[in-house]
Amino acid sequence: MLKGKSLIDPSDxxxxxxxxxxxxxxxxxxxxxxxKKSCEDxxxxxxxxxxxxxxxxxxxxxMLRLGGQVIGxxxxxxxxxxxxxxxxxxxxxxxxxxxxxxxRHPKEGAPRVAVQxxxxxxxxxxxxxxxHPTQTLTDILTIEMLKGSVENKVYGFCGDxxxxxxxxxxxxxxxxxxxVRFILVSPEELTIPEYVREEITRKNVPFIEVDKLRExxxxxxxxxxxxxxxxxxxxxxxxxxxxxxxxxxxEKMKHxxxxxxxxxxxxxxxxxxxxxxxxxxxxxxxxARNGMYVRMALILKLLGIK
Amino acid sequence: xxxxxxxxxxxxxxxxxxGYGIKLFHLLKLEKADxxxxxxxxxxxxxxxxxxxxxxxxxxxxxxxxxxxxxxxITVNIIxxxxxxxxxxxxxxxxxxxxxxxxxxxxxxxxxxKIDHVFHLVDxxxxxxxxxxxxxxxxxx
Numbered sequence: 001m002l003k004g005k006s007l008i009d010p011s012d013x014x015x016x017x018x019x020x021x022x023x024x025x026x027x028x029x030x031x032x033x034x035x036k037k038s039c040e041d042x043x044x045x046x047x048x049x050x051x052x053x054x055x056x057x058x059x060x061x062x063m064l065r066l067g068g069q070v071i072g073x074x075x076x077x078x079x080x081x082x083x084x085x086x087x088x089x090x091x092x093x094x095x096x097x098x099x100x101x102x103x104r105h106p107k108e109g110a111p112r113v114a115v116q117x118x119x120x121x122x123x124x125x126x127x128x129x130x131x132h133p134t135q136t137l138t139d140i141l142t143i144e145m146l147k148g149s150v151e152n153k154v155y156g157f158c159g160d161x162x163x164x165x166x167x168x169x170x171x172x173x174x175x176x177x178x179x180v181r182f183i184l185v186s187p188e189e190l191t192i193p194e195y196v197r198e199e200i201t202r203k204n205v206p207f208i209e210v211d212k213l214r215e216x217x218x219x220x221x222x223x224x225x226x227x228x229x230x231x232x233x234x235x236x237x238x239x240x241x242x243x244x245x246x247x248x249x250x251e252k253m254k255h256x257x258x259x260x261x262x263x264x265x266x267x268x269x270x271x272x273x274x275x276x277x278x279x280x281x282x283x284x285x286x287x288a289r290n291g292m293y294v295r296m297a298l299i300l301k302l303l304g305i306k
Numbered sequence: 307x308x309x310x311x312x313x314x315x316x317x318x319x320x321x322x323x324x325g326y327g328i329k330l331f332h333l334l335k336l337e338k339a340d341x342x343x344x345x346x347x348x349x350x351x352x353x354x355x356x357x358x359x360x361x362x363x364x365x366x367x368x369x370x371x372x373x374x375x376x377x378x379x380i381t382v383n384i385i386x387x388x389x390x391x392x393x394x395x396x397x398x399x400x401x402x403x404x405x406x407x408x409x410x411x412x413x414x415x416x417x418x419x420k421i422d423h424v425f426h427l428v429d430x431x432x433x434x435x436x437x438x439x440x441x442x443x444x445x446x447x
Contacts, residue, residue: 086418086419086420087414087418088418088420088421105414106412107412107413107414107416107417107418108410108412108413108414108439108440108441108442109413109414109415109437109438109439109440109441110414110418110439112414112438112439113414113418113421113439116421127414128412128440129412130412130440130441193441193442194442194443195436195441195442195443198428198429198436198443
């Protein structure tokens with residue numbers, strides 16, 4: 001039963017609860033119009049303490065397509081936060097006006113603080129370099145649409161695995177499923193954080209950490225690309241030396257399997273060359289549409305409407 | 307041989323790993339005590355070679371939980387009439403609140419002032435803990 005629950009971390013829900021969400025998302029994807037009046041008397045609050053385009057649009061579009069209303073702010077300078085209000089006080093106030101809230105915050109763990117302060121459902125839409133569980137819902141729906149299930153697959157992750165919140169969430173989620181294996185491709189400076197390593201080690205998920213993409217592409221069922229951000233490097237030299245190792249282009253795709261699908265949370269900068277976009281294995285633009293459907297499902301479940 | 311007289315009524319914290327006595331002394335705010343306290347550094351230990359000991363000539367109340375964070379081998383002896391009347395064995399706590407603080411500058415605890423600092427035990431052998439908010443793993447002492 002998901003009614004009234006919050007989604008802050010992929011470990012907040014059981015496998016069965018996630019199954020409920022994905023089953024409903026698949027139904028919505030087939031006939032979105034069927035749900036256009038489902039949230040007629042409901043209000044979603046979107047609290048974006050950090051700029052966002054696609055995640056906020058995706059949530060707002062999801063609520064509007066369910067017939068609900070949206071209130072919120074998209075940058076903290078336009079809110080009482082600019083006056084120094086705490087996260088706890090902000091969310092307590094919002095609870096008086098809305099039926100559920102979505103929060104994005106630059107500080108890691110901020111959505112957990114929000115949940116501890118209120119009784120209505122709160123959804124983490126990204127907290128610093130920590131987690132982004134609704135991007136994971138998007139990724140999983142896409143994976144299921146392409147290959148039926150998440151089990152017994154090899155998942156490659158490439159780029160910034162240290163600060164990539166979408167990577168942490170997806171790895172945490174997938175590590176609960178049988179037959180999953182990870183190939184983690186990153187420069188030494190940007191390997192997965194200790195808490196992610198601890199979790200996959202504790203759950204006995206096989207994984208390798210490498211710093212070359214090309215030779216491992218063939219084994220992967222999915223390759224999850226992320227951006228290597230220049231500002232993460234201590235010096236320009238390291239960045240210049242490493243950045244090209246983590247760019248996916250049409251030449252590298254020749255080494256990938258016929259069904260090695262490419263995912264990316266977007267926005268992309270140059271880590272996937274545009275000559276990959278027309279490859280049928282490139283699925284990153286389909287992910288965005290799936291994100292809206294799965295967020296519609298999540299909202300319906302947390303409000304107890306479906 | 308340095309002699310520290312035994313206490314009549316109070317607490318002896320024994321088997322503190324050498325070097326941690328001073329830290330513990332300050333954590334218990336014993337520098338502010340108006341009763342007799344003794345910090346013994348580098349006392350002989352059969353098991354470790356050296357250990358620290360704190361003797362408190364008073365019955366004070368404190369949360370023994372965080373002593374387990376430093377080392378589960380630490381013992382707390384309650385003294386009355388010059389004799390040990392109770393020996394407290396410590397465990398590595400599963401959850402600690404407001405004893406240790408997250409060092410991750412990106413953690414929400416660095417900006418939200420009125421929240422508890424909560425950590426959960428990850429590995430009892432390493433005594434590593436995970437921040438409830440940002441998941442950062444630390445070894446407190």
